Amino acid sequence: MSQSANVGAQQRGDIAQRSHRCGIIRAMPASTASDLATFALAKIQPPHPRTDLIERPVLEQALGMALLRSRLTTLVAPAGYGKTAALTRQLRQLPEDCAWAWVSADEDDHLPRFIACLSAALECYDLPWRVSPDALSTLTQGPSGLRAAATELVNALASAEAPRGVIVVDDAHRIADPKVFELLQWMLEWLPAHWSLVIASRIEPPLPLARWRAAGELSEFRQRELSFSEDDVAALLVHAATGAHDAPTVAQLMERTNGWPAGLRLTLAARADTGMAAGRSAALPQRHMFDYLATEVLDGMPKVLRDFLLSCSVLPELTAPRCAQVSGRDDAPALLEEIERRGLFVSVLEADEPTLRLHDLFRDFLEHRLQRERPTELPLLLERAAAFEPDAARAIGHLARAGAWPAATQALLDRGPMLLAAGGVGLDDMLTMLPAEAFDSSPDLHLLKGLSLLMNFRLDAALIALHRASTGFVQAGRPREATASRAYASLTQVSLGMLPAAEAELALLRADELDPSSRALVCYGCIWVAYAHGRGEDAAPLYAEMLEALEKVPVLRAWNQVFFQSRLTGFPGLAPLMERFARSALAITSDTPSRLRAGVYYTRAVTALGAGRIDDASDCLQSADEDCRWLGSPRSVLIESRSVHVLVQALRGDSAASRAMADAAVADMRLNEMLNYRLTHGFETGFTILRAAWVLGEEASIRAANADLQAGVNPAEYPTALDVRRFGQAMIAVLDGHLALAASLLEPLAGEVEWTAYFPATQALVTLADVQVQSGQLDAAAVTLRPWLAAAQRGERLGGALLAGPRAIARLARTDWGSRLTRPEVETLRLLQGIGVAARGEGECTLPLSQQLSLQPAARREDLSGLAGLSQRELEVLRCIAAGDSNKLIARAFDLSPHTVKRHVANILNKLAVNTRGQAAARWRHIDPGTDSRY
Structure with missing residues (x-):
């Protein structure tokens, strides 16, 4: 190695040590690198300061002051004005306890990719994320998604322990997605006072700079300031x-x-x-x-070095292995050292291995020269670059430029399942890189596209893609894949309300020889067909068949596809099967948040609601919501969450919370991309809102919700919508005093078998009994109640009864039943009233303990004084935080993934109502003053 190279290596080591002391470790751990395969880690590694840079005291003093004082700093000038060099030099001169994150933008940096880069660049500071950094992109897909993602980013930054922080976005002119700048604008609105944003660009960024300029919070460096004097x-x-x-x-x-x-x-x-x-x-x-x-x-260069530079100009970053792969030269390390020695428009990055980045001007020049001198060689070089590129978008971009469509297709198919498992972020953009002809010959691409569209609720387009996939697999002689595509297509048809076609197809599939995963999916579709028709009694045999198939494939992917189940709770025979499913599902997910685990908690919340255990339902909801939030609140999980919350909050008497959830559900349904789902399922949301208003006794809301429900008739909705609307008409009849009409509407709906979500048959039965009592028909009311009373004395079917509303329950409990009901039956009615009163926080249930045994909430862990609500694992993590351990050390100590530790930290901060790890540590030390701490 040359003396110059030795000096460069020594300086890299010095800066690495200084970065380590400041908590600035740019090299990502292997586990994190694998999780962040959607972009090249070099994008978050700033260039190493050049050894041949001269001091420019005027520029450096002004720029240093800006980084420490201004909310926003911009460096805007054409190429070659040293914007990157000035920033990298100045960052090293910041105080040692200053935090900073670097993102180098690329042309293909859409919003999800940019967010992934930014959150990864902040990884080394152990920020207390309330949402998984990997799920921030999912968060942007909901209503006001950009604001929500910016809020999470800003909250995490506000909780950083560093006294000053700087976020740098370099080469911002490359960003074509306007949503990235919208995100940055929201971040700037709420950026904590001790953080600043720096943007380097060849053109002025599309931000409201005039406002920040007028407020004195913008520092600008343009061509005049960056030019040499x-x-x-x-x-x-x-x-x-x-x-x-x-x-x-x-x-x-x-x-x-x-x-x-x-x-x-x-x-x-x-x-x-x-x-x-x-x-x-x-x-x-x-x-x-x-x-x-x-x-x-x-x-003027030696020919070997000249040819090497031309060949490697297709690479965004130069490392010895990549350059050897592309150029075919074994002496790539020595040639890279020579390039670094010459220092000609090349930056050295702080990475695990020596990494160089060519300046845009020089790289563009080299590529132009390469195309002019060796045009036939360019596609081959691009294919070689793609073969060694871990960044999926870059790899496919290389292959697209090379016109290597078969290779691009295969690369996307190889990485597609991983991207789907991570929420499908960026997958649609990669699919659009491929020409239509690539899809014509690849049913796998149609399947991948269909599943991606399905995750985003673009149901019509998903169905077309899945049908094309199925046809293509049949023609290719691949029956297993054809079956899976048909099963997914049938599930999509169920969601679209195309029940006859779905039912016929699922029946054919179920009769075939199927692998366990496909059988589980087919049975799951059949269950929802039964649900759509109100045939709750058909669900248990299908569910048992689905569960037996799943138990043969105990992997998350297979179980995750059937996670949504809470609306099935209460159907006959399902309770033991659903608990069996829950135990296995939780064992598979372990300590990792997932749609599956959130689904289990939501199902348990509805189960607890059904048994009248409202406190337990709230606890399960909290656990489910923690996973939902950590996952970025994906719409498929939010739909379940909001429906359960609307009812549970109403039973607790919290009108504001119930209404907030109802409004959020309605707003989500009104989104354009939810049109197909709304046509099929809108009546379910309307019915849930109507029932919550009924429990709360809000007459105006009841009438408004029913009017919306009655007006929403359309051909795509499920047959149960007819019964739902009858229920709404019955409620209005009760309000108007038309009791005979109300009874006639309720009688067909009341019974022992539930016919749609959240126990409407039980609610209709108890409401019918109340109507009969108001009509003076006590004998009929006793006959109506008696089957329910037998179940209630076993601790069953209580939640549906509570949904009849406190007025009805109080009337039934106060009625003088004479000999029509036994004393235990009357006491059960009074107990039901007491449960409702306790749930609303208006008193306690005072009946004898013997009458409450089956209705008691599950035993709760004794609270540790001052740390109420923390789980045992969260207490262990808090103890480690108080001792000064980083997330990585905590993960190693308990054999947890880094993201699991982040989730525990977020839960701790939320439950203790504090903002930073240091504040949480102080709370622990108040309980245990002897803790050895570095905070």
């Missing part, structure tokens, strides 16, 4: 040891380059390498001058 040029000549650095030479260089840093550096390099005369480029504009000077430099 005569003093800078003189210092450059001295540093370059070119000989002449007298005033005439400085003036001549200033006249010809106008202080353009790129032109100055290339002029000096060209003089040194070729001895060219200074005046030969005087009349050329900047870009042409760069090409001219770069030609002089390139042609």
Whole structure:
């Protein structure tokens, strides 16, 4: 290794040590790298400060002050004005306890990719995320999603322990997705006072700069500030040891380059390498001058180095293995050292292995020269680059440029399942890179596209893609894949309300020989067909068959596809099967948040609601909501969450919370992309809102919700919508005193078998009994109640009865039943009233303990004084936080994933109502003053 290379390596080591002391570790751990395969880690690694940079005290003082004081700093100038170099030098001069994150933008940086880069760049600071960083992109897909994602980012930054933080977005002119700048604008609105944003770009970023300028919170560096002054040029000549650095030479260089840093550096390099005369480029504009000077430099290089640079110009970053792969040269490490020694428009990145990045101007020049001199070689070089590229978007982009569509297709198919499992972020953009012809010959691509569309509730388009996948697999002689595509298509048809077609197809599939995963999916579809028709009694045999198939494939992917189940709770025979499912599902998910685990908790919440255990239902909801939030609140989980919340909050008497959830559900349903889902399922949301208003006794809301429900008739909705609307009409009849009409509407709906979600048959039965009592028909009311009373004395069917509302329950409990009901039956009615009163916080249930045994909430853990609500694992994590352990050390101590630790930290902060890890640690030390702490 050359002496210059040795010096560079030593400086890299010095800066790595200094970064370590500041908590700035740019090299990502292996486990994190695998999780972040959607972008190249080099994008969040700032260039190493160049050893040949001269001091520019005027610029450095102004820029340093801006980074420490301004909310927003912009560096806007054409290429070659040293924006990146100025920033990387200045970052190293910040105080040691200053935090900073770097993102180098690329042309393919859509919003999800940018968010992934930013959150990964902040990884080393152990920010207390309330949402998984990987799920922030999912969060952006909901209503006001950009604001929600910005809020989470800002909250995490506000909780950072560093006294000052800087976020740098370099090469922002490359960003084509306007949503990225919208996100940055929201972040700027709420950015904590100790954080600042820096944007380097060739063009002014599309942000409301005038507002920040007027407020005195914007520092701007443009071409004038970034250009070299005569003093800078003189210092450059001295540093370059070119000989002449007298005033005439400085003036001549200033006249010809106008202080353009790129032109100055290339002029000096060209003089040194070729001895060219200074005046030969005087009349050329900047870009042409760069090409001219770069030609002089390139042609003056040894042929081996010149060819190597041309071949490797297709790479965004240069490492020895990648360059060897692309160029086919075993001496790539030595050649990279020579490139670094020459220092010509190349930056050194802080990475696990020596990594160089060519300046845009120089890389563009090299690629242009490559296409001109060796056009037939470019596609091959791009394919080689793709083969060694972990960044999926870059790899597919390389192959698309090369026109290597079969290879691009295969690369997407190889990485597609992983992207789907991670929420499908960025997958649609990669699919659009491929031409239509690629889909024509690939049913796998149609399946991937269909599943991606299905995750985003674009149901019509998903169904088309899945049908094409099925047809293609049949033609290719791949029956197993064809069956899976047909099963997914049938499930999509169920969601679209195309029940006859779905039912016929699912029946055919179920009769076939199926692998366990496909059988589980088919049975799951059949269950929802039964649900849609109100045939709750058909669910248990299908569920048992689904569960037996799943138990043969205990992997998350298979179980995750059937996670949504809470609306089935209460159907006959399902309770033991659903608990069996829950135990296995929780064992599979372990301590990892997932849609499956959230689904289990929501199902348990509804189960607890059904048994009248409202406190337990709330606890299960809290656990489910923690997972839902951590996952970025995906719409498929939110739909379940909001429905259960609307009812549970109503039973607790919290009108504001119930209404907030109802409004959120309605707003979500009104989104354009939810049209198909709304047509099929809108009546269910309306019915849930109506029932909550009924429990709360809000007459105006009842009438408004029923009017919306009655007006929403459409051909795509499930047959049970007819019974739902009858129920709404019955409620209005009760309000208007038309009791005979109400009874006639309720009688067909009341019974022992539930016919849709959240126990409407039980609610209808108890409401019918109340109507009969109001009509003076006590004998009929006793007959109506008796089957329910037998179940209630076993602790069953209580939640549906509570949904009949406190007025009805109180009336039934106060009625003088005489000999029509036994004393235990009357006490059960009073107990039901007491449960409702306790749930609303209006008193306690005072009946004998013997009458409450089956209705008691599950035993709760004794609270540790001052740390109420924390689980045992959260207490263990808090103890480690108080001892000063990082997330990585905690993960290692308990054999947890880093993201699981982050989730525990977020839960701790939420439950303790604190903002930072340090504040949480202080709370622990108040309980245990003997804790050894570094906070």
